[in-house]
């Protein structure tokens with residue numbers, strides 16, 4: 524059922540390609556998060572259904588405009604979103620803490636919870652049912668910082684990993700700070716923003732990128748040299764950019780100009 528929302532959201536993004544990023548993000552929050560997480564207070568298990576995680580990640584990738592195989596940690600860090608597991612945990616925590624603090628308002632639920640804590644086995648033993656074990660764990664932990672902790676852990680993971688894409692990401696953005704583009708309401712032409720995000724997250728169609736997973740013999744650049752992401756920005760004879768360092772392109776200064784440069788660079792070099 525929830526798959527239908529994923530299809531609607533990808534169709535929305537396709538049809539409204541030039542809608543500002545913050546509009547797409549609002550649509551994602553209002554239409555996708557609310558439906559995917561609908562009634563998640565009752566999911567009394569530690570393992571969330573795989574299909575829910577898949578829908579969540581596919582929507583985030585569609586929102587960013589990157590390939591579906593782009594690294595999960597990088598996508599979530601780029602847009603500063605927690606994992607779906609933590610979102611569900613936080614929704615459950617808020618709900619059950621509200622129930623615990625307002626017992627008078629939820630007499631039936633409290634009675635059911637009490638029965639779950641003292642359920643009788645066929646052997647006559649009194650035990651706590653699985654659902655109540657989960658709920659009691661959520662209430663006992665009552666971790667208000669779980670979302671910020673999850674994001675900080677992800678940031679540490681990216682800082683320590685040596686995966687190719689993460690190393691490239693750290694080259695563009697050594698401080699791993701979240702960019703203004705995703706947090707403010709400034710408008711940038713969306714086709715520039717998507718090209719710029721694709722470049723940041725290593726989701727381009729450059730010959731050197733394709734060579735990593737497909738055509739290993741065809742990684743030559745327009746200048747006949749060996750192509751890398753930094754080569755087309757700094758060293759290539761055919762380059763469009765005139766910059767001192769790559770970090771300049773991803774800093775918070777003069778974003779319109781730098782996005783346009785990345786867009787033009789990809790347009791030129793992806794054609795090969």
Ligand SMILES: [Zn+2]
Nearest residue numbers: 744745746759
């Ligand atoms: Zn070149």
